[in-house]
Amino acid sequence: MSAETRTMGKRRPYRRAMDGWWTRNPFFVRYMIREWTAVLVAAYALVLLVGAVRLAQGEAAYSAWFESMKSPFALAFHWVTLAVFLYHTWSWFEIMPRTMPAIFVGGKRLARGVITAAGIAAALACCAIVLALALGGGR
Amino acid sequence: MKRSSAPIFWSMFGAGGLLSALVGPALVYLTGIAAPLSWGVPLDLMSYPRMLAFAQHWAGKAVVFLVVALFLWHAAHRIYHTLHDLGLHSKALGQWIVYGPSALLTAWLAWALLSIGF
């Protein structure tokens, strides 16, 4: 025991380390998964960006890019990305009641579940519109 | 007390997050799965002439630019915060690492879309 630690009445506040903080609580693990969805959102944006650049470079370059989208690796990547995007959609609207100003209906605060459900319904509608435009609108 | 510049990045994070939550799953399915596999979609959905026509129209350009750029900046803002969460204490360094490449990629995207022409 050092001389310093033997001194009575001396304050010696102990600071705990934050290393690995997010592994200590399932809530924080879910938070981290939510934040990491960004990696695949960025990767998907890069795929589209490369597509746009190839489009600018002409037919041969674009067709080669679109062929590469048919590779098993690209397809596997997009299946995983689809799952991650669905999780992103859910988590975005799950947190929404906390991130938007409170809405009062008839003097009572709108329940969290109602806001989340409305958001997911909006996402379903938007996805349906995009699919309808792509499948039918252009023909 | 110095005012934070976060509103600039946070606004793009929010816009990109909302946009990707609303239409992201449909876009990934269409461009990454349905079109390459020709699953129930027009065979020429992502053919060169059709994509070129889409990207030559000002509205099509705007759609491509907003989707790609906002998805990118949404992700960049989250990755910047995640670096801090994992122990990168310098916020300035984190901003350079993440926002720097995002700005370059956005410029590349703008160049590609402009060089496609109108």
Place this chain on the structure above:
Amino acid sequence: MAEGDRSPGASIEVEVLRYRPEQDSEPFYQSFTVPYAEDLSVLQALQHIKDDLDSTLSFRWSCRMAICGSCGLMINGIPKLGCRTFLREYYPGRVRVGPLNHFPIERDLVVDIEDFVGKLEKIHPYIIPREPRTLDQGEYLQTPRQLQRYLQFSNCINCTLCYAACPQYGLDPAFLGPGITALLHRYNADSRDGGQAKRAAIMHAEDGVWGCTAVSYCSEVCPKAVDPANAINQNKMASAMDYFLRFVKPGGARK
């Protein structure tokens, strides 16, 4: 629960994080066996330890009824009030009690909340009247709708559980944090208050609302349903609007 659980002989293991700065180089868990009953709180278990087993144990408490906000503890890793957390939630397993996360440990279960109190003083946590009124002019009237805008945020008891729940505060103690921002919003959102400009600089700073990443665990652990995550995040929107609109708003560009 079985009748036997309430028998006079029943007991439960309580592990307590000890830290005595004059003799311990770092904190360690000490185990105590405490008599168990269905209606005993974790706070009562600590009082039993101090009264009958080890009088050197230090912890804060006062009202025993979830209003003073003194007995915040990490109970099996979750920030909770000791007075309204019961041993029956863990029995027959053990209960592990520690000081609130993210604050420096002063001694045993007592943490140093000087930082929290200092921040609280900085946000002008009182109503700054929008218009001065004399007694003759009567009281400041408020409609039920205006009351609703801030009521939940006024329920904060300063227990600091939300700070123990906030990793951003743990990673960077300069962050204003959940509870104080909720109180800042409580006064800003009050129709009688006109002090928004005085609280603006703190809110708009990097360590103000922008230190938050919407983990939102603060709102999960709050014993009074204040929802500090909501207070912070709706002010991100307000702060961003102010950031972009300050140049077109009259008198806004100076800030």
